[in-house]
Amino acid sequence: MIRCSQDECGWVAIAPSERAALKQYESHLLETHVETVETEIPDGHVQVRTDDGEWETMTREQARKFHDR
Numbered sequence: 001m002i003r004c005s006q007d008e009c010g011w012v013a014i015a016p017s018e019r020a021a022l023k024q025y026e027s028h029l030l031e032t033h034v035e036t037v038e039t040e041i042p043d044g045h046v047q048v049r050t051d052d053g054e055w056e057t058m059t060r061e062q063a064r065k066f067h068d069r
Helices: 018-033 060-068
Strands: 045-049 055-059
Touching: 045 060, 055 060
Parallel strands: none
Antiparallel strands: 045 055
C-alpha cells in the first residue's frame, strides 16, 4: 500500500498493482502538492521548501545535505 508522505495528508493508493499505485501517487503529488512559480533558478540549482515554509534556492549538493539533517 502506498500512502502520501506529505504531512497531514491521508491519501492512499487504491490500485491492482504496485506499478499502478505508483502512477496514482505521482498524479496525486502533482495535482495536490506541487505548485508552479515564476522565478529564475540558476543552472545546477534547485528550490527547497525550508522548515518555515519558505523556498530557498541552493545547489543540489546543499539540498541533499539539507534533507539529510
